Amino acid sequence: MVDFRITEEQRAHVTWVRDFMDSTVRPMAAELDKVVDPNERFPWQMIEKAHSIGLMRFGLPEAYGGTPVDEVTMCLIMEEFGAGDVGSTGIIAQYWNAISLIDRMGNDFHRDTFIRPYLDDPRSVYALALTEPTAGTDAQLPYDSPEAGPLLEAVPDGDEVVLNGVKTYISYSTGANVFIVFARTDLSVPFTEGLTAFIVPKDTPGFRLAHTFDLMGHRLAPIARLEFDDCRIPKENQLSAWNSGFAELSRFTIGRYWVGARCLGVARAAFDMALEYAKNRVQGGKPIIEHQMVARQIGEMAMTIEAARTTIWKAAWAAQHPDQADPIVLRMARVLGSEAAMKVALDAVRIFGGPGTFTDVGVEKLLRDAATGLHPAPLDVQLMIMGHVLAGTRQGPVAQVNVAS
Incomplete structure (x- = not known):
């Protein structure tokens, strides 16, 4: 029931x-x-x-x-x-x-x-580091070859592990105290078989935040490039079993629908602003919501939000009942939430007209946030994976770690 x-x-x-x-x-x-x-x-x-x-x-x-x-x-x-x-x-x-x-x-x-x-540190922030300059959707598909995927290498050296390489587009890096870093521990095998998770505190010698990127939307969620130059950490900081990091990522499914739900919030905020404006903005002698075109837009925005929300809730249920549910719904929730945000925010700007582009009104910020929410794990990749699963040419979970953007 x-x-x-x-x-x-x-x-x-x-x-x-x-x-x-x-x-x-x-x-x-x-x-x-x-x-x-x-x-x-x-x-x-x-x-x-x-x-x-x-x-x-x-x-x-x-x-x-x-x-x-x-x-x-x-x-x-x-x-x-x-x-x-x-x-x-x-x-x-x-x-x-x-x-x-x-x-x-x-x-x-x-x-x-x-x-x-x-837990009680008022400035505690975590970051998850997987993506590299040449390894983005490889972790989604993946392209299962030794030369593909993350190449940041971790090599044991006595009681330490030495990391060398680069991570990029890592969310929240500018404020993070603790970084969960996925590194290659065997370059002779595909990265799905040679990835290990480590914990790197922000003040570790040989580790630095090299560059912070500027974003169109999600501007309070800075992403950065991280560099590891003979970065030494204690062996105790190894988090996953050796060469088992990808298997752990494959179990990390929360991000798919949590991101969808957060994007849905952008859509709802844009809808609320557009509805209020349409009820009060008078043109042609009546509130613009009484014009058929605007009323239709409002109705379609509400329908888009409700359809995405229902799928997101179903995905939440699926995550709690993995043996009884189709895991593909997790990806559907991610896609529908993001696409709902983009469609509804764009419609809101249209309803506001010229003022919708003003930075002091607030709708254009929601549109920028919605556009940025189309990434990470590009939606086209999510749809392609769904198509392969439905066609029976792909089985099993695929990693998705970044829940933030």
């Missing part, structure tokens, strides 16, 4: 998060979005406030003082995140995901060293 009713507990969680978005995140994002230097945009005020009110622990296991909730509830929260500011709130989602990865892959040393000390 399908039940789409929101429980009182879920409603309370949504109200709490929405209040935080309205009081802190949205006004902060509107100002920081205008800052020219990407290195000066990191939303520390939001992160510190999120820690102070307990939001950073929300959804974590009780062992970490968290409040475990089901995946549908998390999707409701992710939608509120997107409606507040899809870029900065991704930092919180990344925090939850990184802790989940460390907790699942690691041991007590990792938990005591890289989780517990950061």
Whole structure:
């Protein structure tokens, strides 16, 4: 039996998060979005406030003082995140995901060293580093060849492991304390068989943030290029089993529909603005929503949002019932959420007309955020993988690690 009713507990969680978005995140994002230097945009005020009110622990296991909730509830929260500011709130989602990865892959040393000390740190941020200049969608498809995929190499040396290479387009790097880095530990085999996860603290010698990229949207979620030059870490910082990093990534499915839910929040915010404007803007002697073309646009925007939301909720259910559900719905949710954001935000700009392009109105920011949300894990790649699975030419899960952008 399908039940789409929101429980009182879920409603309370949504109200709490929405209040935080309205009081802190949205006004902060509107100002920081205008800052020219990407290195000066990191939303520390939001992160510190999120820690102070307990939001950073929300959804974590009780062992970490968290409040475990089901995946549908998390999707409701992710939608509120997107409606507040899809870029900065991704930092919180990344925090939850990184802790989940460390907790699942690691041991007590990792938990005591890289989780517990950061739970009450008002400036704790995690980053996940997989992508490289020549290895993007290889991790999605993958092109299973020894020369393909990530090439940043990790070599054992006594009680240490030495990392050399480059990672790029790594979200939240400018504020991160802890980096989960996926490196090649066997270059003679395809990277799906020779990838290992390590933990690299930000102040490790030989590791540096080389360049911060400027973004069109998601501007409070800076991405950066990371360089490793004889970067030495203790062997204890090895997180996954040797050469088993890709298998761990393949289990990391949350990002597919969480990103879709956050993009859906962008669509909802754009819809709310467009609907309010259409009810109050008078042209031709009546509110423009009374004109057939605008009314049709509003109706189609609402339908687009509802269709995406239903798929996202189904994906959340699928994640909780992996033995009973088709995992392809996780990719569908990612695609539909992103495409809903782009369509609805563009329609909102059209409804606003000229003012929709003004930076002080706010709709154009949502359009930029929506466009940026079409990546990472390009939607065409997601659709292609779905087609291969449906055709029976591909089986099994494929990694997707970046939940943020």
